[in-house]
Amino acid sequence: KEYGALGKLIKQGEEYREPKEPDVDEYDLDDDQYGINKARYIEDLKDYRKEINEYKRDRPKLYGLIIQYLSEESLDEVKRQDNWEAIDENADPVGLWKLVETTHKVNTISKVATVTKLAARTTYKNRRQGGFESIIAYKERFNAALKAYNDQKNTEIEGVDIAMDFFNGLDNGRYSSFKTEIINGLTAGSIKQPEDLNTMYLLANQWLKTAKSHPTGLATTFNTTLDMQDPQDRSTRSVITVLVELKF
Secondary structure, three states: OOOHHHHHHHHHHHHOOOOOOOOHHHHOHHHOOOOHHHHHHHHHHHHHHHHHHHHHHHHHHHHHHHHHHOOHHHHHHHHOOOOHHHHHHOOOHHHHHHHHHHHOOOOOOOOOHHHHHHHHHHHHHOOOOOOOOOHHHHHHHHHHHHHHHHHOOOOOOOHHHHHHHHHHHOOHHHHHHHHHHHHHHHHHOOOOOOOOHHHHHHHHHHHHHHHHOOOOOOOEEEEEEEEEEOOOOOOOEEEEEEEEEEOO
């Protein structure tokens, strides 16, 4: 949301298209007795201008964010490309992301298949939440690392294992108590093993919100039913009930 429609670039990659101005010839204004086609054209033109203004506003912010998360090795490889100077001068996030996708599917410049597979596995296994990073941003980086892992045709990971890998990478400064509660609950059989990444993400996110709402240091037990929906799969919904004892 922070980067508007431009934020789709990261997920869509090569399929992303910049805003396109409405073509007046497609609205058949010559055969428009009641002015309906003209009104549609004007509204579409307004939407386009709004979107293009947001696009221009968000370009340098997203460009800076992509640069921030590139390793030195990856950035050096990108800078070696012929069109780097033009992209950098214009702070063009679309051009930059295309370079990243073309030259660095994973965090290595090697073209040897076994090396890129190893780099993808290492990047995925070493993914950790930063001390000041939101859980949403961490999940997005985790998903990117997982996608690179799968793109390199590494051994498929079960959903429950992906959930636990995400769990393991959560920041210990904020989630150490959550990790202890989950491990103890799984060991005692008092909670159900999260079946996928989205389930674990929602549990961690809900736990942090609950922890922040109980600053008095009192212990509390709550039974919460979470309605979970993967934002990338609108058709899938699952509900679980979790009993957790929180000690603050």
